[in-house]
Structures are given as C-alpha cells and as structure tokens.
C-alpha cells in the first residue's frame with residue numbers, strides 16, 4: 262500500500278509552510294497601504310466562488326493564488342493600522358504559530374486527563390486573567406470563541422444559580438448602550454423579550470445606578486424576580502464604562518448576579534489608567550473578556566471568568582458512561598464541565614505563547630499607547646471647526662459629530678452619515694457610526710466613532726485620521742454651500 266496522500270512527507274510539510282509564508286509576509290508588509298475596503302463587486306465574487314464539492318485535487322500554489330489575489334483582498338481590511346471601525350481586532354503573528362503547533366499536534370483539551378499539560382497552560386491563562394481583574398481564590402473560567410458566547414454562558418450560569426427551574430419571571434437589567442449580544446443571550450436562554458430591561462443611559466452613556474436600583478425594587482414589588490445585572494466596561498457605541506463600583510453595590514444589596522461585559526475594555530486592566538476606570542470590576546460574579554480585541558489576538562478568542570468556578574460546573578456538568586472520570590480537585594479542571602463545549606481547539610496556546618514570549622509588560626505598553634492615541638485624537642478633532650466630541654475617550658474609543666450651523670435633527674444625521682462615508686472613501690482609515698439616545702436627549706442622534714485598538718495603529722495613522730476628517734468635512738461643507 263502506498264502511503265495516504267493525507268500523510269504528508271516532511272519535505273512537503275516544509276514546502277507548504279514556506280509557500281504559505283511567501284504569501285503571508287508580503288500581505289502583512291503591505292497592510293498599511295492596502296485599501297480599507299475591498300468590497301466592490303463582492304456579490305459577484307461571492308457568487309463566482311460557489312462550486313460543488315470537488316472530486317479532483319487542485320495544486321496548492323493555485324489555491325494560494327486564489328486566496329491571496331481574489332478572496333482575501335475582497336474584505337474590510339480589519340488588520341490595517343487604519344481600521345478604527347467597530348471594535349478592532351488584533352492578529353499578532355505569534356498566535357498563528359501557536360495555532361499551527363496546536364493544530365498539527367492535535368491534542369484534546371476538553372477533558373483534563375487527555376492532555377494535562379496543555380490544560381494546565383490554558384488554566385494558567387485563565388488564572389492570570391482572574392488575577393488581573395482582582396477576582397479571589399476559587400475563581401475560574403473558560404476560553405470561548407468570543408464575547409457573545411461568554412455573555413451567553415454568563416446569562417445561563419446566572420439563571421441556573423439565581424432562579425428556580427421555572428425561570429420565566431426572571432428579569433435582566435442592563436443599559437440601552439449594552440452590546441446586543443446581551444439581548445441575544447437572553448433570547449437564546451429562553452427569556453421573553455420583555456424580561457430584559459435596557460435602562461436609558463445617562464449623559465455619559467452609562468447605566469444610572471439609582472434608576473437601576475429603583476427598577477429592581479419596582480419589579481420585585483410586581484412579583485417578578487430580578488436576578489442579573491449586566492454592566493458594560495467599555496460600550497461598543499461610545500466606549501462608556503459604567504460605574505462598576507456603584508452598580509456592584511446595587512447588585513449586592515438587591516442580591517442579583519453582577520456580570521460585567523468587558524469584551525472591549527477588559528484588558529485595559531493591565532494599565533494603571535485602565536484599572537482606575539474599571540474600578541469595581543473585582544466585585545463581579547462574572548466578566549466577559551475578548552482577547553481577540555484588547556489583547557491583540559486573532560478572532561476566535563473570547564473568555565468568561567467567574568468569581569466561583571463551581572457555578573460554571575453546576576451549570577454545565579453532565580455525566581456519560583463512555584466519558585473518563587472527571588477531576589474533583591478544584592485546581593485540575595475538565596473544561597467540558599465548565600462550558601457547553603466538549604471537543605474544541607486548543608485555544609489556550611495562542612494566548613499563552615505570546616504572553617510567555619514577551620511578558621505582560623509589552624501588552625501593557627501597547628495598551629497605554631492606545632489610551633494616549635485616543636486622547637491625542639480627541640484633542641485634534643476638537644480643534645477642527647464644527648466638530649464636537651460627544652463621548653470623550655474613557656479608554657480608547659471616542660464618539661463625535663460635525664455640527665455645522667443651520668443643520669438639526671434628521672438633516673444633521675444625514676450630514677454626519679455622509680461624513681463617515683467620505684472619510685472611509687479616502688481608504689486610509691475606516692470609522693463607523695452609531696445611533697444613540699441618552700436619557701437627556703430629546704431624540705436619537707447619529708455619531709461617528711473611532712476605536713484605537715489595533716497593535717498596528719500608531720501616531721502616524723492617527724494624524725492621517727485627523728487630516729481625513731478635516732478634509733472630508735471641508736469638502737462636504739463646500740458641497741452643502743453650493
């Protein structure tokens with residue numbers, strides 16, 4: 262029998278990696294000059310790529326050409342230093358190498374006994390995150406595919422811990438600025454839509470603690486069962502950090518689970534300024550983190566940490582006769598007992614490797630740079646005539662709009678929508694918009710937002726951003742004056 266073509270000889274493996282690297286390195290090197298959006302003709306491209314499952318193989322080089330010439334360029338350039346849209350991801354290369362090692366060795370980390378060493382490395386990563394947030398002994402968690410899954414696990418865990426099996430009277434509290442994955446988690450967890458109270462955010466886009474406390478009391482008086490408050494440590498819209506200290510106190514008095522969605526802002530806890538902004542997070546029952554945002558990792562790495570690891574086990578542990586014996590020592594975890602997943606990738610390695618290679622200091626410095634850049638950007642934008650900063654950067658995200666004389670309401674929103682489009686049209690930075698309405702606003706308003714979070718974004722690109730905002734605004738004002 263000849264060897265299976267699926268079993269590659271060593272030389273072929275080396276050649277494959279080397280051929281892939283010959284495409285990856287020029288791609289990464291040209292990132293700063295690639296356009297921000299390569300989505301023109303994307304429908305046609307997407308349809309042209311449809312095909313039945315191939316019976317015959319295709320040459321690897323040909324496939325690489327397809328990927329790097331046609332498929333990958335047709336996208337938002339999310340890895341560009343100019344990507345200030347939504348919440349930027351990272352994509353540090355170390356993580357790709359860690360994934361290569363993890364995928365090639367293909368060990369199983371769902372249960373402890375199958376790979377105790379790899380499970381220990383991943384457990385370390387989680388313990389580091391818990392310590393970073395100031396969670397006590399006994400805390401723990403799981404790495405997830407992202408923040409949405411972490412929020413879902415948090416909602417289900419809080420439901421299991423704080424509500425009876427018939428849980429439909431349970432009520433979840435959050436702010437109108439919370440990420441929509443909270444409402445989605447509630448929906449998937451089986452709560453009717455009216456059981457999620459999105460309390461109107463205050464003038465700084467934060468969840469008002471007194472109104473929260475009153476809402477909980479009112480619902481209890483009506484016979485409902487308040488059980489969970491979700492605070493935001495960096496909202497996606499304007500970057501607002503809720504007053505975690507005050508909300509923790511409301512949650513404590515009301516005896517409800519306190520979850521903090523820190524998917525965007527969480528890793529700023531590595532910095533002094535971030536720690537000050539996130540004060541109170543140490544009281545959380547659970548916290549969502551997204552290493553693929555503020556730890557610069559590639560997409561596919563989220564995390565939920567909880568104050569009491571036992572809560573995750575009580576929510577997820579189910580036994581089966583074909584499974585090995587699960588660990589009962591608290592320091593030896595079976596990840597399948599703490600999350601909905603059984604088989605999964607070795608996520609821990611892509612977090613562990615870069616942290617071990619560089620130490621936390623390199624990440625702290627990079628995050629401090631983002632905090633500085635956001636303030637620099639805010640000051641420079643403020644100096645442009647007719648620009649008003651509506652949300653100052655609490656971390657590295659700010660929101661602003663143009664306020665040319667004579668425009669109000671819907672006409673003003675239309676102007677700002679045109680502005681965000683014009684800035685992106687220059688293909689050097691990408692900003693996105695958001696519609697917000699605070700308790701103090703008579704009507705919703707459209708804002709532009711800039712989030713500085715890529716490890717590739719530095720001062721030069723912030724200057725480019727300011728220049729493109731200024732010139733785009735001038736061009737638009739000229740067009741309106743005609």
Ligand SMILES: *Cc1c(COP(=O)(O)O)cnc(C)c1O
Nearest residue numbers: 348407408409440442497524525
């Ligand atoms: C991005 C984000 C999420 C969702 O996380 P994913 O990793 O995209 O699933 C949730 N909450 C906040 C505040 C976010 O910024």
